[in-house]
Amino acid sequence: MTEATEPDKTQVYLVPVAHLELADEPEYVHLSLYSWNERTDAWLTQTGICGRSTTQGALPEGTEVTCPGCLKWRPAYDQTVAGHNHRRELESEARRQQAMAEDTTENGAWHTVWLESKWRWITSRMTTPQREYAADCVAAYSRYLATCDGELERDEPEGLRWWRADQ
Numbered sequence: 001m002t003e004a005t006e007p008d009k010t011q012v013y014l015v016p017v018a019h020l021e022l023a024d025e026p027e028y029v030h031l032s033l034y035s036w037n038e039r040t041d042a043w044l045t046q047t048g049i050c051g052r053s054t055t056q057g058a059l060p061e062g063t064e065v066t067c068p069g070c071l072k073w074r075p076a077y078d079q080t081v082a083g084h085n086h087r088r089e090l091e092s093e094a095r096r097q098q099a100m101a102e103d104t105t106e107n108g109a110w111h112t113v114w115l116e117s118k119w120r121w122i123t124s125r126m127t128t129p130q131r132e133y134a135a136d137c138v139a140a141y142s143r144y145l146a147t148c149d150g151e152l153e154r155d156e157p158e159g160l161r162w163w164r165a166d167q
């Protein structure tokens, strides 16, 4: 991670963190895992990889890590983090490829129907299996568009399957 690049929310990083502001706390710079937390919608650090509690928040990149415990564990954590990040990259790539495969003429056509016409009226003239199928096409094309926009987590369009809500 560098200043110039936004951290990737699917990845985990090892970052320098400050010791707790306590009188008996050794004045070390520790290393901590740094990851995106969905619940708090923020990047969070954890305890040092040596096991000591630390002050929340990453220190500037390049800050020298001085805790002997953290330095000892660093190679093992580097490996674990790299393995984790590699798996997440493969997952992202698989999702992206799947989404790209959803760029079909049929999905695009149904997406235009959804976007430009009276979806509720048109689908009310269909059987439920038929409109579920049409909605699947719209959702698939919508996933493709979201992937193009770099928003992998976007939900399917609201009201797409209005008939489910009425049940």
Ligand SMILES: [Zn+2]
Residues within 6 Å of the ligand: 028, 029, 030, 031, 048, 049, 050, 051, 052, 067, 068, 069, 070, 071
């Ligand atoms: Zn430490």
